[in-house]
Amino acid sequence: MSRDWLADDRADLAAERILDAAARLFAERGVTAVGMGDIAKAAGCSRATLYRYFENRQAVRLAFVHRATRRIAAGIFQQVGSIEDPGERVVTAMLGAIHAVRADPMLIAWFRPGESGPAGRISQDSDVIESIAGGLFTTDALTDPERSRLARWLTRIIVSFLAAPGRDDAEERAMLEEFVVPVVTRAVV
Template sequence: MASPSSKSPIGDGDLPEGDPTVDRILDAALELFAEVSVRKTTLEDIAKRAGVDRVTVYRRLGSKNDVVQHVMARESRRIFERIALTASSVEDPAERVARGFAQIVVSLRDHPLYHRMIRTEPEATLPRVTREAGDLLAMAVTFAAEHLVPEQPGPRDLDAQITRIEIVVRVIHSLVMTQLAVVDLSSEKKLAAFARDYIAPIVNIPSR
């Protein structure tokens, strides 16, 4: 299925791909965020770990908040790319959606950095993963449209299909943020079963 937009909404999509300096800075930031915490990490710390000066970090990536957003976007993109490889081997469309849905929820929910940020720095983290998470959600919509939702035969209403995909992405976001409620979706197996029954029908409903 085609991407919902011609320009990728990925948060680090405006960064030069394969730039070793940018990669080194992001790697350094990821390490420090995990070791020290986002709040206690400074641009100077990131620059020192990456072997560059503070001005280079600022010119390449922007402020500390920008660096955090770029790190989160890159980690999310890596998760999506890994799941895309797995999904490509699943022929049944509904099963592809179900497995992809479950794997995304578990991978994001159990990611060491995200887990630590939400647990230890909720005041700073929650805005980034809620009201400021538009780019990350848009990236997920694009990923699902390209890798999880199969092409449908016959004429399609692309806007309606993207809307259905966004509904699913928002469900994923909710499950990542709040694991426990009434329905037990604590394991990947249970998430996949839930997705087969309730998520796959949403994205595979033909347009009328």
């Protein structure tokens, strides 16, 4: 293996390098087709080194999704920060997340036919994703369990739109406004 791998003395840099390699492979081959050996080879490290940072393929997938989610969420929160109406805030945030994923070949690869299973499982089991989605609701009208359920439901809708897109942006917006906004408005008022 290359000596420059050993020069990376910070674990976070090594993990980022591994995740970058995994991202490229996910986009090229599909999420389910990529194994730990593939990731190690693409990252320029040994399998043993890879396993020091990630215990298994699911751990790599989870770290990749969390990294992408945090990046997208930062942009979304800037985008919706000044929107007071809870319905419009949620619709704008959801459409922004959908557009961000669709625009990134490394992310949309998770939603190709036959690939959305891992994304769906991660999205529903991730405290990070739930916390970010729940952050859209700054009201005291929701208890923590209610906020958590609402966040998981909204995440399911986003995953659904990514796996089975609407006809166009207008149709997706109309669906969110018709079916999601009434639920969100009732929940936060």
